[in-house]
Amino acid sequence: MELIWFAVFALLLAGYFALEGFDLGVGLLMPVLGRTQEGRDRMVAAMAPFVLAGEVWLVALAGTLFGVYPALEGEILFGLYPLVVAMLLGWVVRDAGLWFRRRLDGAAWRRFWDLMIALGSLTLSFGWGLALYAVAAGPGVSPLHPVGLLLGALVTGLFAWHGWTFLGRRPPGAAGVPRPGRDLLVSGALAALPAVVVLAGGAPYLLEHSAPSSTLSVLSVMVLPFAPVMVAAQVWVWRTFHPGKGTDRIPSFF
Amino acid sequence: MEALDLARLQFAVTGGIHFLFVVLTLGLAPLVAIIHTRWARSGRALDLRMTRFWGQIYVINYALGIVTGLVMEFQFGLSWSGLSHYAGDVFGAPLAMETLVAFFLESTFLGLWIFGWGRLPKWLHVACIWLVTATAYASAFFIMLANSFLQNPAGAVVKGDRMELVDFGAMLTNKALIFSFPHVIGAGLFTGGMVLVGASAYRLRRRSEETEFFTGSMRVGVVMASIGISLTVAFGYGQFGGVQEGKFNGAAGVPLGLMMEGGNLFSFVVLFFMLPLIRSLPRRRWAHPLLMALTPLPFVLAILGWLAREVGRQPWMIWERLTVADALSPGLTTGMITTSLIGFTVVLGLLAVTDYVLIARAVRRGPRDLALGAADDQCAPALSL
Ligand code: HEM
Numbered sequence: 001m002e003l004i005w006f007a008v009f010a011l012l013l014a015g016y017f018a019l020e021g022f023d024l025g026v027g028l029l030m031p032v033l034g035r036t037q038e039g040r041d042r043m044v045a046a047m048a049p050f051v052l053a054g055e056v057w058l059v060a061l062a063g064t065l066f067g068v069y070p071a072l073e074g075e076i077l078f079g080l081y082p083l084v085v086a087m088l089l090g091w092v093v094r095d096a097g098l099w100f101r102r103r104l105d106g107a108a109w110r111r112f113w114d115l116m117i118a119l120g121s122l123t124l125s126f127g128w129g130l131a132l133y134a135v136a137a138g139p140g141v142s143p144l145h146p147v148g149l150l151l152g153a154l155v156t157g158l159f160a161w162h163g164w165t166f167l168g169r170r171p172p173g174a175a176g177v178p179r180p181g182r183d184l185l186v187s188g189a190l191a192a193l194p195a196v197v198v199l200a201g202g203a204p205y206l207l208e209h210s211a212p213s214s215t216l217s218v219l220s221v222m223v224l225p226f227a228p229v230m231v232a233a234q235v236w237v238w239r240t241f242h243p244g245k246g247t248d249r250i251p252s253f254f
Numbered sequence: 255m256e257a258l259d260l261a262r263l264q265f266a267v268t269g270g271i272h273f274l275f276v277v278l279t280l281g282l283a284p285l286v287a288i289i290h291t292r293w294a295r296s297g298r299a300l301d302l303r304m305t306r307f308w309g310q311i312y313v314i315n316y317a318l319g320i321v322t323g324l325v326m327e328f329q330f331g332l333s334w335s336g337l338s339h340y341a342g343d344v345f346g347a348p349l350a351m352e353t354l355v356a357f358f359l360e361s362t363f364l365g366l367w368i369f370g371w372g373r374l375p376k377w378l379h380v381a382c383i384w385l386v387t388a389t390a391y392a393s394a395f396f397i398m399l400a401n402s403f404l405q406n407p408a409g410a411v412v413k414g415d416r417m418e419l420v421d422f423g424a425m426l427t428n429k430a431l432i433f434s435f436p437h438v439i440g441a442g443l444f445t446g447g448m449v450l451v452g453a454s455a456y457r458l459r460r461r462s463e464e465t466e467f468f469t470g471s472m473r474v475g476v477v478m479a480s481i482g483i484s485l486t487v488a489f490g491y492g493q494f495g496g497v498q499e500g501k502f503n504g505a506a507g508v509p510l511g512l513m514m515e516g517g518n519l520f521s522f523v524v525l526f527f528m529l530p531l532i533r534s535l536p537r538r539r540w541a542h543p544l545l546m547a548l549t550p551l552p553f554v555l556a557i558l559g560w561l562a563r564e565v566g567r568q569p570w571m572i573w574e575r576l577t578v579a580d581a582l583s584p585g586l587t588t589g590m591i592t593t594s595l596i597g598f599t600v601v602l603g604l605l606a607v608t609d610y611v612l613i614a615r616a617v618r619r620g621p622r623d624l625a626l627g628a629a630d631d632q633c634a635p636a637l638s639l
Pocket of ligand 1: 490497518560
């Protein structure tokens with residue numbers, strides 16, 4: 001049972017990096033590629049239908065951390081206190097930018113929230129690199145080690161590239177046939193790689209600190225029957241808003 | 255102030271802001287689902303506009319529910335690691351279920367609903383908003399399950415220096431849960447109904463246009479508010495059977511008393527004034543300022559309810575098992591908690607104010623140029639990227 005829940009945990013982590021990675025990547029690319037307001041509108045419109053279904057992987061990951069590894073939950077989050085607070089604020093500001101940017105007319109309003117989306121995405125992406133380093137290095141190590149900074153840059157770069165692939169490798173506004181599919185799978189896998197490597201290294205430690213079997217069996221009974229529904233819901237999102245099926249049409253709600 | 259007080263303040267502030275938006279979500283989600291279903295069956299243009307207008311208000315409100323919820327989820331690990339250390343094997347389970355079974359699905363289906371206008375077949379689209387409603391309620395249930403465990407640690411025993419889950423059935427039938435969950439749901443429906451009434455009163459009073467739209471909305475709101483207040487009051491009194499002894503002897507008695515006064519008063523106003531006049535109320539302009547003035551009060555009562563419940567629990571984190579002081583993360587300094595308190599309060603506070611301004615503006619603007627569902631009628635050609 002510990003193994004099943006470790007697999008769930010690993011899947012959620014990899015899923016988050018692969019599925020939310022490109023949303024963050026698009027956010028990172030907005031100031032770079034989206035020079036015009038219409039360009040940024042199209043970039044946001046392209047990722048918009050996926051954001052809600054993407055960020056929940058991290059929410060679920062955190063919940064699983066609490067339920068399956070309660071002994072580590074406090075240790076990890078508290079150990080990274082300033083970083084977690086900064087990443088949370090980045091996440092909040094990024095989300096607020098998406099929800100708010102079109103709720104008022106006015107160029108300055110939208111430009112401001114577009115900037116918030118970019119800054120929030122940057123905080124989260126870079127923060128993930130630092131966090132991965134700090135978790136791997138163990139307690140008491142500052143994430144602001146050169147290796148941590150390097151990892152931050154690496155994750156940021158991977159997310160940006162993943163976002164680029166998602167957008168179809170072309171700056172918005174340019175014509176051409178989108179090339180999702182295999183490219184996107186590759187960039188998604190690469191975006192998830194750093195997290196998966198760190199997780200693999202920590203597997204024995206995690207397994208050792210699993211919640212007792214009485215807790216895990218209750219969780220299994222309550223959650224695992226819904227796993228097919230969760231997968232189906234995600235597949236439904238991807239079938240409905242298949243990238244390239246005109247998902248960038250504007251006005252979009254975000 | 256000490257780190258402990260600051261950490262409590264941080265939880266109270268973020269949790270308070272979170273609940274202000276959640277209580278409205280709980281009320282608006284079923285309302286929007288019902289109106290959407292009505293449109294799917296009738297095909298009337300008015301029902302479509304009502305779905306999109308109230309749906310847009312619901313969704314703007316939902317944004318703040320999400321972002322404040324993110325902060326709530328991580329706060330346990332940041333400030334209260336003593337809790338997960340002592341009782342994580344029990345308390346973590348309902349929170350894990352909430353994120354996996356409820357929120358994961360809620361957010362996924364909400365994305366499908368928001369962006370599925372003009373893309374999903376009609377009835378599948380309706381199914382999405384019902385799934386959003388169902389999972390939102392499941393979410394509230396699991397959170398109340400976790401909270402009720404803190405009020406009354408049923409189903410768990412202390413083994414060594416930790417708590418262990420022995421009887422999940424007992425946890426589910428916790429006497430601190432079975433009446434408080436419907437009480438909160440009733441409060442949500444009541445709040446949602448009163449927002450429909452108040453917003454419609456504002457529109458009906460100010461302008462003559464859209465009379466049909468807001469007359470219909472006000473009536474729906476009155477019905478929902480009547481159902482909501484009845485549930486709230488009935489299960490409110492029902493809760494006293496499950497309340498810990500002596501809980502309201504101290505400071506918690508004050509918010510409890512105010513909530514009950516307010517609840518009793520509201521049941522009079524709603525059941526003996528608004529409901530009997532439901533046909534003519536939209537025309538009685540003299541009543542509209544009163545209805546508008548009532549709109550914020552359900553939110554105040556809901557916060558008072560939480561204050562009573564949580565202040566009454568002090569000094570315990572888990573009733574008679576673990577104190578709040580012992581649940582604090584060991585090593586949490588005043589500096590750390592002050593910084594995060596300022597950060598979260600400023601950012602979430604500003605966003606909350608912004609969100610209410612946006613909701614107010616959406617009401618003032620009325621049901622035209624709605625962004626939600628715009629794909630349906632404008633359908634800008636899909637220029638390829
Ligand atoms: C006469 C009417 C009411 C009675 C008798 C009543 C009773 C109660 C009691 C006894 C509690 C505390 C339970 C505990 O500490 O474990 C409570 C909590 C609460 N109340 Fe009320 N209440 C009433 C009206 C309202 C109204 C009108 C609202 C909101 C619109 C509301 C919202 C809440 C909330 C959000 C809580 C916290 C969660 C919970 O314990 O359910 N109440 N109420």
